Amino acid sequence: MNKFLIVALALGISITSCKEKEEEFIAEKPEPVAAIPLIQYGFDLNRFEVYADTIKSGDTFSTIMDSHLVAGQNGFTAAQTLDNIYSLRRMKAGNAYKILKRKDSVNTPAIFIYESSKLDFVVLRLTDSVHAYRKKYPLRLQRTVAAGKIETTLSQAMEKQGMGMTAIYELADIFKYSVDFFKVNKGDSFKLIVNERYINDTIYGGIVNIEAAVFNKSGKNYYAFNYTTDSLNDKSDYYNEKGAPLKNFFLKAPVEFSRISSRFNPRRFHPVQKRWKAHNGTDYAAPHGTPIVTTASGVVVKSGYTGGNGNYVKVKHNNKYTTQYLHMSKRLVSEGQRVEQGQTIGLVGSTGLATGPHVCYRFWVNDKQVDPFAQNLPNADPLPKEQLETYMNVITPLKKELDEKSFKSATKK
């Protein structure tokens, strides 16, 4: 993606698009043969003799200046002027500086430039009236639409697109609750719109955000759109093409339109067995035949029948979380089957030890049965209802842009 640009700059090919209006631009006599301007720090470096070095341990501004200044130039005034806007004590060994010298008979130092950080630099004018100022490098935002197909791993596919590790982590993080990246297959694909920042046109300044992405796993599209719900507090999150947050690992309940008839309780009087017994689940009363859905995606590790559980299904979501659904009138999935969040896995019944139609929902964290309501589960806030229309207006063109991006045109070596 940006590799060409980086290579071009590394080879010293000048990029002239970064030229900006610079009030400090010093117009020297034109060269007999017009050289291509090399604009940096707001100066055309080709018009000067450029002395470039880095601050060495033990260097001070005075020791550096002493060896360069010519008759008539005052090192003390220069130091004072610079110190007024940038404390000389802050100059660090290892930071680069340049002295731009006039192409006159004595190469009079005209400009001292100190690279104070990755983001800004300091300029000290040494001729005419000595003065100094600080300046930020121009920041450039680059928006890229990329697409890739997985041949071996996600990172391999993204590297092929010129994407760095940051983008890979970012993408994996966005989809961590919807796509199992440990099980991506050859042929799975992704498209993304990424905004990145470049300092002074050349230095990579990191990812601003992944604006939108779609991950196609086994033929199914998973969309993600970055949307700011609260600009005052800079609160943004990822939502799918319908406005549902992507970070909901678990649905709130395994049945819709139900009521909780019995909560998780380590000590409860069992209504059938008529004895005190821990209730290691949450009961949702619902009419016979109501669809029971898996609250998170995963693999069915058990689909069977016992006297107590009746017909039940157990789903393993990852190494940490497992859920189980009891007393079904009918089981609709088999062991080893992959299930997606919200998929119907059985129907409400009262098989096993049950007084009436309900589903007993059980929840394990690290092999320990717990109350899901007492867990700090990885869930995002839903999109506020009044923002849904705006959200759809924002994402419609983005989704179109993703859908229209072809894989072929994006592939780069």
Ligand SMILES: [Zn+2]
């Ligand atoms: Zn129960």
